[in-house]
Amino acid sequence: MKAQLNLSVLAPETLNLILAPLGPDLEKVEKRLRSVGEECEGVLKDSANYVLCGGGKRLRASLVLFCFSIPKSKKKIEKNKWSKDNSVVRARELATAVELLHSATLVHDDIVDRAVMRRLKPSVNVQFGDDLSVLLGDFLYARAFSMIANLNDRDIVSWMTGMTEDMCAGEIDQLKNRYTVDLGLNDYISFIKRKTAALISSCARCGAKLSGLPAAQISALASFGMNIGIAFQIVDDLLDLVGTETLVGKTLRTDAGNGKMTLPMILLLGQLNAKERGPVIKSLNSLHPDWSYIEGLLKKYQIAQETNRYANDYLNRALEAIREIDSGSRQSLESFSRFVLKRDF
């Protein structure tokens, strides 16, 4: 049974507990995110503040900071030739930049998905219009790249820009494959790897790089991030189908409503008999799907449980990837990861 968590604007208690070691740095990241809006003028300031000060779990920033804080073995420190210092200020800049990148994708996704709610507020496209949202997303992307460029780490710049390319290509692939009801599990995993997991993987990878960890550990953390990212998106897709809007804080049922095939729906379609399949397919192609019918079938075939098993499998792969990492840090990353799977929002 999943515990009902208390949702504060920033993060629920459990998450606060897990993130406690990062507390002061995360606060500074929040402040830095606010400053991005404050440094602007007019409607850009208003809309940037609206997006950047509206809460959010800051999971990506946290992952950067967790990986940055992993202690280096004294023997094998890989020198960063490009950068003059490795202070935590740079890690906070990177953490801020990944939240900006993430926000940019949310702003553009909400246009594409015609979402009306995000973080318990009207989405930017509803509040400021689609036109402004297109340009605001562009600004947030550019601001993020600017901050990343200023880190002066050639690998990080190259990884982050390459990852963003893949992310956009993944989004387009998923958009194109809407209403493809025979979409397979492999296609789905390939979409969410690029759309979601690649950014999360880059957070871990770049946090580790900035900290000066050896190449093998950087790779291990990148793999950890990729698998946790997949698990995260699987849980997100499940919440889109079975979550409560006020708890999750954003418009739900946008996926199936937009014909987007996600894991729970793929698993459900694989179980249905011919009589059930017809009305579900019809629902998926309709502007007003018959949710109560679909919910009944999701329960009947225990789709939530099966979806969670997949998420759990990717969690295990993630934890396996970091078995060589310093045990204190590993424990933090494990708690963080388990939270990702248990969350109701």
Add this chain to the structure above:
Amino acid sequence: MKAQLNLSVLAPETLNLILAPLGPDLEKVEKRLRSVGEECEGVLKDSANYVLCGGGKRLRASLVLFCFSIPKSKKKIEKNKWSKDNSVVRARELATAVELLHSATLVHDDIVDRAVMRRLKPSVNVQFGDDLSVLLGDFLYARAFSMIANLNDRDIVSWMTGMTEDMCAGEIDQLKNRYTVDLGLNDYISFIKRKTAALISSCARCGAKLSGLPAAQISALASFGMNIGIAFQIVDDLLDLVGTETLVGKTLRTDAGNGKMTLPMILLLGQLNAKERGPVIKSLNSLHPDWSYIEGLLKKYQIAQETNRYANDYLNRALEAIREIDSGSRQSLESFSRFVLKRDF
């Protein structure tokens, strides 16, 4: 009297003549632009090809290549500490990247402006829909930044990302100031500096940086680019009002139709008597402006001529900025610049 130029898909004869010294490199840039689409799959490949292989004057790529080809004085070569080689391959990569950046802005602008034609074809938003266009623009931005990052020049990465931020902020500023009929000349110049001229300035600046020119020449070329960029946008805004769609190759009258205040309109409003002003303001706030009435007034007050005088003033500033540059290169840049002002498309 302006000569009617013969418009081919790529560029008219005059421009071809001016760009002749860059010929083989520009061809390779075209090929590289095509490869960006070809390396993709599905609808991303189709839409990227649609945007990137559809012609375009490649003025920005040309400016990169012109500035890269300026001979260095033997005495004062500034070493590029980051890069291993300064071959022309890198200049072509930069030239390709600025065209990708430019294309990304066009794709998103056409959504915001609800344009239906671009480069003599239906605009991407009409051909592939707004949703795909949002994500395609993002992909092109990311691809451009990725290529810029791979140049491994810290200054270029930082200048280009910072400029893109400004460019987006400028776009938003202009969007917000639509229907502001008392917009002043200074506001207008500030918009177009950020929206258009900053990218053109960066093309010159980064081309010069990549070539290893001394800092003073890099600055001079940046200033040249900024002023030519302003002149370019002034001419573009005039063409939007008085140009011929089949010649210009894109939807015209989108500016006034969208309430965007441009120089000719600002100059016109400054000239009108009270009786004329009313219907013009009404037209600007209408979905179907009375174009024949506005065109009559533009002629009566010789607005095209006055607008051209402004463009000419910025051309002179641009040429003044490069008076210390090698004379052969200066001549190429001057022909290029004069073309920008004379064009009918």
